[in-house]
Amino acid sequence: MTRCIRFLAVAAVLALAGTASAQNVRPAIDSQRLRLDPTAHGSLVLGDGEVLEEGQFRAALTGHYERSPMVLLTNGELRGRGLFSDGTKETQLLRERATIHLNLAMNLWKRLELGLHVPAVAYQYAENYVSPSGATINHPTQGGIAAPSAMLRYGMSSERTGAPLASAIAVEVVFPWTDKVDYGGEKGFIIAPRLEVGKAFGGLRVMADAGGQFRTKDVELTAGEKLSHEVLGGIGVATTGKLRAELTARGAFNFDGLSQSAELLAGLRYGFGEGEIYALGGPGFMESPGTPTYRGLIGFAFIGGKKAAPPPPPPPPDPCAAGQSHTPEQCPALDDDGDGVPNGQDRCPLEKGVAENQGCPDKDTDGDGVPDRLDRCPSVPGATDNQGCPKDSDKDGVPDDKDRCPDKPGIPENQGCPPERAEIKAGKIEIKEKVYFDTGKATIKAQSNALLDDVAKLIAANPQVGVVTIEGHTDSTGSAATNRALSQKRAEAVKDYLVSKGVDASRLEAKGFGPDQPVESNKTAKGREANRRVEFTIQNANP
Missing domain, CATH: 2.40.160.40 (monomeric porin ompg)
Known part of the structure; x- marks a missing residue:
């Protein structure tokens, strides 16, 4: 060298x-x-x-x-x-x-x-x-x-x-x-x-x-x-x-x-x-x-030029060794509560539980027999075959045991039944909504189809009702002759719709009155709106 x-x-x-x-x-x-x-x-x-x-x-x-x-x-x-x-x-x-x-x-x-x-x-x-x-x-x-x-x-x-x-x-x-x-x-x-x-x-x-x-x-x-x-x-x-x-x-x-x-x-x-x-x-x-x-x-x-590193300090005792004190977080591989779920995967590492609930005990808050982890309604008793929620066949928010129409979606105010849009009262079929037409025309708007469907079902379900006159009424805007013709066409349009829904045509009559039978003053917009209407009058009733 x-x-x-x-x-x-x-x-x-x-x-x-x-x-x-x-x-x-x-x-x-x-x-x-x-x-x-x-x-x-x-x-x-x-x-x-x-x-x-x-x-x-x-x-x-x-x-x-x-x-x-x-x-x-x-x-x-x-x-x-x-x-x-x-x-x-x-x-x-x-x-x-x-x-x-x-x-x-x-x-x-x-x-x-x-x-x-x-x-x-x-x-x-x-x-x-x-x-x-x-x-x-x-x-x-x-x-x-x-x-x-x-x-x-x-x-x-x-x-x-x-x-x-x-x-x-x-x-x-x-x-x-x-x-x-x-x-x-x-x-x-x-x-x-x-x-x-x-x-x-x-x-x-x-x-x-x-x-x-x-x-x-x-x-x-x-x-x-x-x-x-x-x-x-x-x-x-x-x-x-x-x-x-x-x-x-x-x-x-x-x-x-x-x-x-x-x-x-x-x-x-x-x-x-x-x-x-x-x-x-x-x-x-x-x-x-x-x-x-x-x-x-x-x-x-x-x-x-490199300084020698100081000797490392002695390692601390292993907290996960047998007999050593530790927290579950320090020893994720151990199973402190003995439920078969390691601490690192256990949501309740100090409380014995089940693996299906990530190591936590099964709870049933509402006492319906369905564990909370499987219960979609953990605070409301329900049916086991409905994931712990009350059964609601028509999904309208009204439980079947309180629903008068359990197979038909409705509203809570009507005990789970659809709102009653039409009702037979004192020689008339009273409707809860208006029948709407295109302006100046006899074309029925789609928004009124559900109402007329209910009227058709009501007439069909009540054979004791005789002939029903479908009355068309208008406000006084425009000539009376024009309004009478328009109201007649609208009454006939309603008749045709009810016939298409299964009502016998012989039980229906269409008649347009134009502005001749107002129910309120035509001097106000509110009055004119009320006068534009369709009414259903029962001519006679079978006993």
């Missing part, structure tokens, strides 16, 4: 001491596609939605080797050299590179975290390139500080606080950096926002992130090509505990026709005290610039 630390320290010093060699024209590109996650909560290279806890920080130093991240093809195009790349290589523009990464992460405030990354190229080697036109690309500078970056991450949810999923948003900014080390930076900013999520499943943690990489200045490559914006994403799974393993897949998609980039990385981590050592490596695939054939990393990290 001591030798490893010394090696990394020497490599870092060499990197800082590196100076540019010759002034050669090379593409100003940051060939470093791998950026370590400064928090490394779930994975060394992927965020998992968690941030450092308040007051906590993490510092890490990582040695990194990559093989063939950039080559020139025979057609002069600049590409990476991942597995299964299909271009024909001509020159190793960057055959190998060793880099030291310094990462620092700290919690700034509650869920807000700052991450810093400073890479130092300790060694890189390439082949000289001379194009058919005579342009040359010589060896790159041996070492130096590459483009640093800063990141802000905000945790939106955390499994530590009971959320079902950890999630965070992060924005990383890589600063312009072109004159310190070749292939270690670009002319503009690189802005990389992303969304991170993670979830624990027992001893496993699954994580994923997705975002983009936006350049404020396009990278001018060889053969007139350029590299601009990219879509980034990754997914991984890791174990938890002191000894941890992880497997991640990362990829980048560009819109510039430069092929794509993908990597599969496997790693091991071992934690001790507040420190951690780790190793990571795996192949690259396809041939977007910066994609290596393979890469390997080894490093160590220190996590500090």
